[in-house]
Amino acid sequence: MNIATSRFGQIDVDESKIIDMRGGILGFEHLKKYILHMQDEKNPFWWFQSLDDGKVAFVVINPFIAKHDYEPVIDDNDRKLLEIENAEHVVLLAIVTILQNPFSVSVNLRAPIVVNAEKKIAKQVVLEDQTYAIRYYLTTAGSGDEAFTARDN
Amino acid sequence: MLILTRKLGESITIGDDIRITFLEAKGKQVRIGIEAPPHIAVHREEIYQLIREQNIKAAKGDTIEKDTLPDVLEGLKNLLLKDQ
Numbered sequence: 001m002n003i004a005t006s007r008f009g010q011i012d013v014d015e016s017k018i019i020d021m022r023g024g025i026l027g028f029e030h031l032k033k034y035i036l037h038m039q040d041e042k043n044p045f046w047w048f049q050s051l052d053d054g055k056v057a058f059v060v061i062n063p064f065i066a067k068h069d070y071e072p073v074i075d076d077n078d079r080k081l082l083e084i085e086n087a088e089h090v091v092l093l094a095i096v097t098i099l100q101n102p103f104s105v106s107v108n109l110r111a112p113i114v115v116n117a118e119k120k121i122a123k124q125v126v127l128e129d130q131t132y133a134i135r136y137y138l139t140t141a142g143s144g145d146e147a148f149t150a151r152d153n
Numbered sequence: 154m155l156i157l158t159r160k161l162g163e164s165i166t167i168g169d170d171i172r173i174t175f176l177e178a179k180g181k182q183v184r185i186g187i188e189a190p191p192h193i194a195v196h197r198e199e200i201y202q203l204i205r206e207q208n209i210k211a212a213k214g215d216t217i218e219k220d221t222l223p224d225v226l227e228g229l230k231n232l233l234l235k236d237q
Binding site: 007022023025026027028039042043044045056057058059077078080081095096097098099105108110111124126134135138 | 226
């Protein structure tokens with residue numbers, strides 16, 4: 001199937017790869033179908049593109065790359081909703097916010113998108129654990145040409 | 154806003170599937186029990202709002218030029234993979 005997107009123009013979608021968001025992404029509850037799009041094999045930043053609205057796409061990243069000791073607890077309700085039978089089928093995606101003026105990049109570790117990769121269903125899960133930041137910065141404040149360091153905020 | 158007064162231990166139902174029970178009150182805090190089907194999200198209001206706002210900020214395509222974003226992501230990738 002073909003879909004028109006703002007960022008990538010027309011893209012060809014493999015229907016077997018379509019992910020069904022149960023409950024949608026907060027603020028975008030009306031959008032249910034997404035595709036995970038990798039621009040370049042070596043780049044850990046991927047795109048979570050809405051198929052219902054070509055203008056909506058999120059930069060996402062495997063949160064473990066941003067924080068090596070990330071240990072989110074997914075509760076039973078969510079496991080049931082996502083029909084998780086095997087932990088190996090679970091893929092986590094953290095939404096990345098990239099802003100200009102000043103330039104900053106943060107990763108939402110408090111509300112990851114939890115994907116059952118086998119059944120192709122997903123949900124944005126809000127973790128109970130308050131230690132994980134909604135904005136985990138990959139850049140230091142006021143950075144432009146300065147070296148980036150990862151830190152919590 | 155519908156305003157009701159309940160005694161501790163009493164409940165309120167919303168629709169057919171949601172029930173809220175007032176369990177305990179201590180000082181300025183109230184302990185509330187919520188029964189709802191798994192597809193209904195239940196959150197502390199302020200967290201829900203913060204996440205909602207952050208999602209909206211993240212989706213705004215106009216914060217970064219279409220052309221420069223690949224370069225930005227390329228630079229960031231090098232930063233992250235350096236630690237591996």
